[in-house]
Amino acid sequence: MSTSHSTTGRADQSLPVSALREAVTGAVLTADDAGYEGECTGHNVLRAVRPTVVVGAARTEDVVAAVRFARAHGMPVAVRNAGHQVVLPDTGDWLMVTTGRMDDIHVDTRTNTVTVGAGARWRQVVAETVKHGLAPLTGSAPGVGVIGYTLGGGIGPLLSRRHGYAADQVRRMDVVTADGTLLRVTPDSDPELFWALLGCKGNFGIVVAMEFAVFPVTRFYGGGLYFRGEDTARVLAVWRTWLQTIDEDTTTSVAVQRLPDTSGLPDVLRAAFVLHVRVGHLGPADEGERLVAPLRGAAVPLLDTLEERPFEQVGEIHRDPVRPAPVWEASIGLREFSAATAEAFTALTGADSGCPLSLVEIRALGGALDREPSVPNSVPSRGLPFVTLAIGVAEAAEAAPVRDYLAAYAEGMAPWADRRNIMNFLSPQAASTPTEMRALFGAEHHARLAAVKRRLDPANVFRLNHNVEPG
Template sequence: MGTAATRQIPSSDLASLRAAVEGPVLTPDDPDHAAECTGHNLLRASRPSVVVGATSADDVAAAVRFAARHRLPVAVRNAGHQMVVPEDGDWLLITLRRMDDVVVDPGRRTVTVGPGARWDDVLPETARHGLAPACGSAPRVGVTGYTLGGGIGPLLSRTHGYAADHVRRMEVVTADGARREVTPESEPGLFWALLGCKGNFGVVTRMEFGVFPVTRFFGGGLWFSGADAAGVLDVWRTWQAGLDERTTTSVAVQQLPDLPQLPPPLRGAFVLHVRVGHLGPAAEGAALAAPLRAAAPVLLDTLAERPYEQVGEIHRDPVRPSHVSETTVGLRELSGGMFPALTAFTGPDSGCPLAAVEIRVLGGALDREPPVPNSVPSRGVPFVTFAFGVAPLPEAGPVRGRLAAYAEAMAPWADERNIMNFLSPDAARARTDMRTLFGAERHDRLAAVKRRYDPENMFRLNHNVRPA
């Protein structure tokens, strides 16, 4: 073996692993290793000792058993956006993008997916049957990782709750290499823990969840000049407080790149983007949006009635891989002092290097426990703010510094709880206090499940809950 990273793993053992799995088994010596390990965030380069490109649950089980024999920690990448936190020394990465099957059962209103499926794989299939999943704002996000972290979206969440609330069955490979069917009846503790605590307990190789008879919505975005942000935010803050659960909204202060794929009014512009999604008639949605449209001159208005497949048009999240640093803060209130702090931090004279600073309205069904409870820790958090900047590693320092300063600026309005999916890799490296995030009772229950299914903490390259 020519690389120090895999010096402790005999070549004969790697040969046995290659014989046991159908997908590729790569080490840093292999030319395809870097491409297999690369995800959506190009800033988070990972160099595992071994990467297994799984094609089946049997491949996953073989990889986990190999890791157990060699006492390797295991990270999992379900799809391109999935976070992986590297560790010094030997470790193993399992990539699941080849397992991207999607099966819709219209009679039962369910979808069953492999762990590599993305929402843009699911949306056309559910649309053919007049159904809609509780997907996120970016259709290219992976279904499984999103759902295991809870899963909030721009349209269905305030009416139907977290995506995790609608999971009915999972197939999971645990740290002992066993393949388990996990339901509320067969493995109640593991079912509860998986849904909300992400990848701490095993590798989910199949997931079945419920979907909804929704075909159309009213929504899209309004873009205003950043110079008008303070006035529009003041209107939006009052407006959002009167919404019922059928309407979801968020705002983002954005410094947009000068790219030809953007509409001309937005190229290279400093803007405020107001997003709206409404599950009601178009005329009702237009009437609801009237105060926003009147708040200031609108640079671009895309609010319209749309098929559910176009749910990604509400946020228009970036789709290209890039070098991203990010931070997030749960918010307990939007008091009057918060928005002046936000606009001072992001305004045209602030020198702010961040690409976007957004605030999402939560509430509604996101506050209610589902009929089958799960470990999602953020029920009752009314708002969340998320910020990110784009810069390659040599220039990432100022962006990360500004992100830390933004989190500090929001501290007077912060909630100790947060959205699991929005926590950054930097938060994992800093060992975010998971007991505070989940609360003592929920955290202790998670730690007990961890002790039963992963006593050696094999799955620790994440926002880790350690075995009790």
């Protein structure tokens, strides 16, 4: 399952890389250059890749030059920013564009919109919007890149059930297409491309800028309840019933976690086996306190972090790890989380399961995530009620137990599996064939995507991803 590759294609001297360096303000690196390894390694160290050429773009013109160079030399192009963009290496020559240097952010308080560059991360955006009492549809991890997250739909821990997918709030995108053309894409300028981009990630070009709506939210009630892992069945029974009582102002998930023994955790959580119940609520603190009372009564929490918080603490709901690690993962869309589903989940993750995974979570979706936005998009998970994500941490040489258990977990949850899934949660191995991609999007939507692909990228230059082939 590892995506790491050692192939770098031709030697530097057989490509006119010097000419590319003259055209690019940012970095142009090959395998022999200092900085190449760092440019090719992201948060998941197992996904380190070795492109023939990597362009660390600092401006839109760099992206244009990189794509035109790749096209001239018959090379496919991959793009990566900070998370949520899977890069599947090619066996021949290929070029990768990294966008972390393009992190401009502009907040427009007249229209309550934000415009970001391709490399902006959510923590940077939040730091700017909170100055104006505004909040974006950020993800659970503040360090994730905005554009990759949004092109994959984008679900967060607080605002999503009220306002939908992050993709639903996009107003325009600036896109470099496969022939090196820069397009400004809006619902009016190219409705089909706008629809396709928002949900199918990097299949149609490199999005170098994006404008999206933000909302007047300054505070929330939220955090988490950490229960003993042995209390999972009892707490899940309460959580399942409690879900029927909440409205769109409340977002929640649960995660069985086997936590490391690290100084970055509270003492009570170090090397602990826990069930983490996460809650984000948009109402006042007293309303939140009443709301979570049934959860607090489900068992005795080891740690209770639920409280009123400023919006900039939205990352405290999930407390996702921030250190790079060798991560193996699998996700499944679930059409229900019934008593039988919960029983199977507990058997697969509980105290007697032998589960070696670091985290296995269930996210409750619904609310605005079920509704088509005013301008439709291609997000494939619309209407999906639940999704489960399982993660294990292991170096490649020691990963067999983790990989085997991910497969066993998927098999155990298969009776409740839905063809739909969260695009951002797909592992490199998921939806890796045309048949699987067609199943993910459904035949009608997949045909529309393939038609856009045929128009804008008939040679499938952008294929090192969860790929839609030209139709």
